[in-house]
Amino acid sequence: MKMLSTQLTGLFQHIEGHEETVEDIARLLAQAAVSEGIIHIAAFGEMKAVLAAAIDGAEPLAAARAWKPDSLVTSTDRVFILAKKDEGDELAGRLSDAAIPFAMLCAESYNSDLPEVFLSLGIDKGIRTSETGGRPIVPHAMAALYVYHSIQLMIKEMLAE
Secondary structure, three states: OHHHHHHHHHHHHHHHOOHHHHHHHHHHHHHHHHOOOOEEEEEOHHHHHHHHHHHHOOOOOOOEEEOOOOOOOOOOOEEEEEEOOOOOHHHHHHHHHOOOOEEEEEOOOOOOOOOOEEEEOOOOOOEOOOOOOOOOEOOHHHHHHHHHHHHHHHHHHHHHO
16 A cells, blocks of 8 residues: 555656646636636546546536536536547547637647647556556546646635635
């Protein structure tokens, strides 16, 4: 367990290096809450953990709703796409074509110029959890939840001002 804690601490410190980007995501999403729009969360695969926290968590994210393929997205809304890698590309393309502002977080190394704000966490391999060097844990969802909770706190602060 100590090895896992050490590895996760390193991962979270790596994410801290992207604080400005995380703030930019929070700022973009807060625009929807301020303008009485909706923050659509489009999460794919294990990244749905963030959706569960944002919608059903102890402190749900203000104005957040689960994105669905039939969701009507307006100019006052914002979309937050969370994917392991490229699962959100089709949606990103449609949002870009419709000039709807959105942010995108990818767990693995990836790049996209479509979102207004993009963050790739670069988690391409699992983390070591034992002295034998085994890497059975790939913490995509844990990292995304860490970023989400940081964003949530920033949005709360922005809305309080």
